[in-house]
Amino acid sequence: MAIWFIFALMTGLAIGAVLWPLSRRAPAPAGQVDERAFYEQRLAEINRDAGSGYISAIEADAARAEAARRLLRESRSAPMGLADGESEYALRRRRAASAIALSTIPLVTLAIYGAVGSPDLGSLTIAERRARPVAQADAGDLVARMERHLAAKPDDGAGWELLAPVYLRMGRPDDAVKAWASVLKLRGETPARLASYGEALVASSNGVVESFARELFERAAKGDPAAPMPKFYLAVALAQDGDMDGARKAFEALLKSAPPDAPWRAAVEARIEGLQRQAMAKDIASAPAEAQQAAIAGMVQGLAERLKANPDNPEGWRTLVRSYVVLGRKTEAGAALADGVRALGARPDEAARLEAFARELGVHPKTP
Amino acid sequence: MIVEIGHYALVLALALSVIQTVLPFWGARARDASLMGIGPVAAVGVFICVAIAFGALTWAYVTSDFTVRNVVENSHSLKPLLFRITGLWGNHEGSMLLWVLVVALFGALLAVARNMAPGVLRADALAVQGLISVAFLTFIISVSNPFARLVAPPAEGQDLNPILQDIGLAIHPPLLYIGYVGFSLVFAFAAAALIGGRIDAIWARAVRPWCLIAWAFLTLGIAMGSYWAYYELGWGGFWFWDPVENASFMPWLSGTALLHSILVMEKRDALKVWTILLAILTFSLSLLGAFLVRSGVLTSVHAFATDPGRGLFILAILVFFIGGGFALFAWRAPLLKTGGLFAPVSREGALVVNNLLLATACATVFIGTLYPLALEGLTGDKISVGPPFYDATFVPLAMALLLLIPFGQALAWKRGDLAGAVSRLLFVMGLSIVACLAIVFMQHGGPVLAVIGLWLGIFVFVGGVNEILSRSWKRGASLSVVLRRAAGLPRSAWGAAVAHAGVGVCVIGLAAQAWSIETLASVRPGQPLAVGPYEVVLTDSFSRQVANYREDVARFHVLQGGAIIRTVDASKRFFPARNTSTTEAGISTIGLGQVYVALGDAGEHGLGVRLYWKPWVLLIWIGAVIAAIGGALSFSDRRLRVGAPTRGRRKQPAAKDATAMATVAAQ
Incomplete structure (x- = not known):
């Protein structure tokens, strides 16, 4: 609130300053620079130069004559004097000018500042940040503390190893790459470090496994044949090279070897599903038009059945509704929406999202 | 908050x-x-x-x-x-x-x-x-x-x-901006004169201080930028005819012309329309510089962020002010009254030649800067216009201009006497030739262009000194009288003389670079390398952590005749936050010259270094500072400038007198 008071004060001062010259009746004529004053100055200079002997008497005479000629010429084209400050016109003009100043300054300022400013956002200087107790510090603060420590002691390999995975989680893959490179240099290679370094490299090249990263994964896999991460990325690399079958086999083998509660199962399953979808899309694209329609309809049918069997899948319901809309089957889209909302009943936020999504596509729930 | x-x-x-x-x-x-x-x-x-x-x-x-x-x-x-x-x-x-x-x-x-x-x-x-x-x-x-x-x-x-x-960032941009933007006020005055339809000596007097201050700061800003590039980029060069440098040099050239034409206008009421045009042109070139640097058309250290939206916006500002300025000029300038007449051989005439030469020089830089850009835009061909182009176009114009400076100063207003001016300058010419020959003899010869440049620099410098002397010295006067008269000269006269002498000093420094020496070698500690009259030895190398960077330092001793006279550190800095390195040249000033050590990469034959001996190199920047001081002196003189005209000889009839003058309409 205080900030708005300061803004009001600043605006008020600005308006007051602009109105001040308008309030004065007769502006001081001091400092007028006109032809006559200029002529007199010029004569004084000529006299001074002549007096100190820098120009001869003849030159001084010539200069004086010239100055007089110029005064004559210029006073003939002199501008009109200033208008009478007290006339009716002048008063009206001043009122108009005051109105312009009074309206323009606050309106322009508020409109523009309202659009670009963020008056509610406080400052957070580095001193305030460092003074915050650890409990309040965010991950960024801790990282910054670590970075300061490492800038002073860049040979602290353990520090880099602590920081590197944090970088990756914070979405700073380039820094993670640098950190892992330092770890490898300072603490030596292990299969796990090689794989993490490779993972950071993949993240920094937007998910593409480049040849250097691939080499790292191969070395990591050789060092620890049981580790899943190198195998995963090597499979990704296979898919990148266009070896879809090989990639799928590699992923499936990985899935088979996975313990049932492994957190990375979902990622592998998603990859396999993606590969299957790609393969199917390729099949459909190469089929004749009618067969294509049939294949798509079949896929939609398949999805509908999968959802019936396993209804807790919001993404699946949205896909199903969209598919029906794309195929032009409005009634079925409505039915699917109603089914989906009912199926997601236990999760009201997801149900609401599905409804909102359907509304955007122009689908309204219909009970079958 | x-x-x-x-x-x-x-x-x-x-x-x-x-x-x-x-x-x-x-x-x-x-x-x-x-x-x-x-x-x-x-x-x-x-x-x-x-x-x-x-x-x-x-x-x-x-x-x-x-x-x-x-x-x-x-x-x-x-x-x-x-x-x-x-x-x-x-x-x-x-x-x-x-x-x-x-x-x-x-x-x-x-x-x-x-x-x-x-x-x-x-x-x-x-x-x-x-x-x-x-x-x-x-x-x-x-x-x-x-x-x-x-x-x-x-x-x-x-x-x-x-x-x-770098400390350069603290100094270079503020100076340069005061220079650039100072010309905006001159532009504002020109536009105001066109709007009001009146332009006279009062106008020139009002504009003069702004123009002087802008010019002095622009001079310092360019010189500072050049020195910064010299010590930071590690190439040993101080001027690269880089488009961004040219972008600041063009307003300087036209601003210099403007400075002189405003003078003519205040003193003699002539060159009015031309002055207005120059004022618009100078600010336009400043804006063009801002556009070239800020729009991403050029990539260099100066192009901080490239964003086409911003470039377009600046282009719109550019078009508005330049187009508006010239449109106003085209519309209103014919209404302005033209002023005084003068003979071709006169101070005014010399200043017209000065203006033409400066404007042409500015045009050559303009072409050299924009032609490659236009060609790339139209055909996609990349060409680079470098020193050979400027050596062939800009340098001869600059030399002609330098040659004319002392002559112009020796001519009288309105009607000059060329033979008289030459005779007054005989002493200056003789002295400068002797001094130049003495230097060349000591250096055992040198390139012809450099000798001519050296002579021109000395000639302009001595001419500047002579201007004060000739106005305060009278035959038979005692030294104290001469000094008193010199001190009593208007500061504007001192300013002009000092600024011209500064230009001379700068040219001497530039010409002297023809005698600089460059050595490339790989060195091991203790192994001496000859560079000019000195020897340089690598003595030590170490690393250290400073604030936000790490630094690998190589320490050298500079020896003269076996004795250590200087210690100089050259270094490479690594900035982890940006993952980039810079090289810091090691510079040791000996007299007016400098020993310059730039580090290369360490190889199996030792550490790669580039060594330079640059005689009198400091004169380049000292000259620029002197010139700026001249501008400041002139700025401090608030008195009116009076140019006393020389009367025509009475014997001739008036009509004949007019034709004999071969009048130059003061446009």
Whole structure:
């Protein structure tokens, strides 16, 4: 609130300053620079130069004559004097000018500042940040503390190893790459470090496994044949090279070897599903038009059945509704929406999202 | 909160500059003193507001407030205080804020200087200056706002481009901007004269100080930039005819021409329309420089951020002011009364030649800068226009100009006497030739061009000294009388003489570079290398952690005749925040020359180094500083300039006299 008071004060001062010259009746004529004053100055200079002997008497005479000629010429084209400050016109003009100043300054300022400013956002200087107790510090603060420590002691390999995975989680893959490179240099290679370094490299090249990263994964896999991460990325690399079958086999083998509660199962399953979808899309694209329609309809049918069997899948319901809309089957889209909302009943936020999504596509729930 | 107060002040400055543009302009048309009186108040208000904004952003930089995006992108909490402050204008948004601060500063100075210009002219000039503020403030607030905030601030900034982490950044941009933007006020005066339809010696007198101050700062800014490039880039060069350098050099050339033509106008009432044209041209070239540097058309250390939207906006500002300026000129200039006449051989005539040569030189630089860009835009071919082009075009023009400086100074106003001028300069010519030959003899010869350049530099320098001497020395006068007379000369005369002598000093330094020596070698500790009259030995190398960078230092001893006379450190710095390195040349000044050591890579044969011995190299920048001091001296002289005319010989009839003069219409 205080900030708005300061803004009001600043605006008020600005308006007051602009109105001040308008309030004065007769502006001081001091400092007028006109032809006559200029002529007199010029004569004084000529006299001074002549007096100190820098120009001869003849030159001084010539200069004086010239100055007089110029005064004559210029006073003939002199501008009109200033208008009478007290006339009716002048008063009206001043009122108009005051109105312009009074309206323009606050309106322009508020409109523009309202659009670009963020008056509610406080400052957070580095001193305030460092003074915050650890409990309040965010991950960024801790990282910054670590970075300061490492800038002073860049040979602290353990520090880099602590920081590197944090970088990756914070979405700073380039820094993670640098950190892992330092770890490898300072603490030596292990299969796990090689794989993490490779993972950071993949993240920094937007998910593409480049040849250097691939080499790292191969070395990591050789060092620890049981580790899943190198195998995963090597499979990704296979898919990148266009070896879809090989990639799928590699992923499936990985899935088979996975313990049932492994957190990375979902990622592998998603990859396999993606590969299957790609393969199917390729099949459909190469089929004749009618067969294509049939294949798509079949896929939609398949999805509908999968959802019936396993209804807790919001993404699946949205896909199903969209598919029906794309195929032009409005009634079925409505039915699917109603089914989906009912199926997601236990999760009201997801149900609401599905409804909102359907509304955007122009689908309204219909009970079958 | 402080940051938002600054942000609000910036927006308030925009509103006030709209008032500064509209109301005084209206007042000037209606001849209403109250309305015209708003101009100065609003101009001061704009300056205060922009200064608050600038101060708030500085505070954010100093305290490393990373809720401001601009601070995150260009600062780092470990940076030394000076570079945290200068980082403000080491980036696009901040440098535009500095630009506007200087625009507002000049507006405020004009507002405070009450007795300098007639009321209507001042009101119109303030209105035009206000319009310039409006354009740039709109640009800043809409597409390059330095006050953009972050809701989730990062804990550390991304640091500033390491090349810019240098004392040079504290000095070079402010000087250069005062120079560039100073010409905006001259432009505002020119536009005001065209709007008011009146131009005379009063106008010239009002404009002169602004032009001088802008010119002096631009001179210093360019010289400082050149010295910075010299020691920071590690190539041993100080001028590369790089488009960005040219962008600052073009306004300097046309500004120099403008300076001289304003002088003619104040003293002799001549060259009026040409002066107005030059004023518009100079500011146009300043804007063009800003556009070239800021739009991303060029890539260099100066192009902080390339964003086509911004480039387009600056292009629009450019088109508006340049197009508007020339349109106003085309519309109103024919209405202006032309002034005095003069003979071709006269001080005025010499200054016309000076102007033509400077304008042509400026045109060659313009072509050399823009032709490659235009060609690339049209055909996609990349060509580079380098020193050979400028050696063939610019250098001869500059030499002709230098040759004429002492002659011009020796000519009288209105009607000159060439034979008399030459005879007065015989002594100067003789002295400079002797001095030049003596130097060349000691150096055992040198390239012809360099010898000529050296002579020209000495000639101009001695000519400058002679100008004071010839005006204060009289046959038979005692030394004390001469000194008293010299001290009594107007400061404007001193200013001109000092500035010309400074140009001479600079040219001597430039020409002397033909005798510089370059050595490339790989060295091991203790192994001496000869460079010119000295030997350089690598003695030690070590690493250290300084503030926000690590530094590998190589320490050298400079020996003369076996004795150590200097120790010099050259280094490579690594900045982890930006993952970049810079090289710091080791420079040791011996007399006016410098030993320059730049590090290469360490190989199996030792450490790669490039060594230079650059005799008299400091004269280049000392000359520029002297020239700027000359400008300041002239600026400090508030007296009217009077150019006493030489009368025609009485014996000739008036009509014949007129034809004999071969009158030059003072356009």
